[in-house]
Amino acid sequence: MTDKAAQGRQPGGGAAEEIGAKGPDELRRQIERTRSELGDTVEELAEKMDVKGRARARAADLRDKAGAMTVQLRSSAAHAGHLMQERASHAGHTVQDKASHAGHAVQERATHAGHVVQDKASRTGHTAQDKVTRTGHTLERRAEHGVPWPARPVVQAAIRHPRPALVIGAAVGFVVVVAWRYPRR
Template identity: 70%
Template sequence: MTDEARSGDGARPDGAAGGVKGPDELRQQIERTRSQLGDTVEELAGKMDVKGRAQARAADLRDKAGAMAVQLRSTVAQAGHAVQGRAAQTGHAVQDKAAQTGHAVQDKAARAEGAGLRHPGSVLFAGAAAGAVGGVVALEVLRRRYTGRR
């Protein structure tokens, strides 16, 4: 051993007692060193295996993406059910309002019918005017269809 390896009392810096070691103790030390060296080499090899690390990372990301997709599908399904429920409620409300409006229109039509019976000339004139407007619109539609103008 060198002078640097020994302290002033003859002890070694690694804590082992100075002096000659027995063959069993040397074998155990060699085995420990081999084991540590093997662990170190294995760790370095793992760090150098870029392809393997990339594949492991890709697998992790695929798993995370799959989990996110499942969660997203669940969220979308819940939102779809909520929207469907609101649409059904709105549809029922619109139906009710349409029925009320229809009844109101029927009432007004019945009152207008009564007025029309009292003034048949006005009803005939309004019907003739509506027929004329409808005829002009129909002629314009046909003219555009056959001349190709839009």
């Protein structure tokens, strides 16, 4: 045997010193640490070799990401929907305001036109009334001066009281029509 091999077999010899152990307790701790590290390494290798497990983990990760993206897309769609609703509401209010202003403008123009027509009608009515009054006065003067004396009081009474004169005239007209239609035999 060589010197190094002999030293490695001796208790408390060179092999224990090479590892850096100071005693059996330290050696046991180093062995436990090495076993733990070896176990971790074996687990890592087993994980790398477990294709199904890695595929499941990757699928679960993708599902989580897809779920997060779905939530984000739904949130974005809801936000866009609210934004469009606000824009449509604003546009509706704008159109309503413009229509209201246009309606008020038309109403003002119609009111103004109505006043103009009313003024013209009023002036026309006053003009016609003035003409009728003048014509009535002219006829009165003619009736007073142009009618012979025996009929003058009757004409003046008819001018002063037109209703009874109209009723009497209608009655006389009725009598004339009946007499003409049904002559005596």
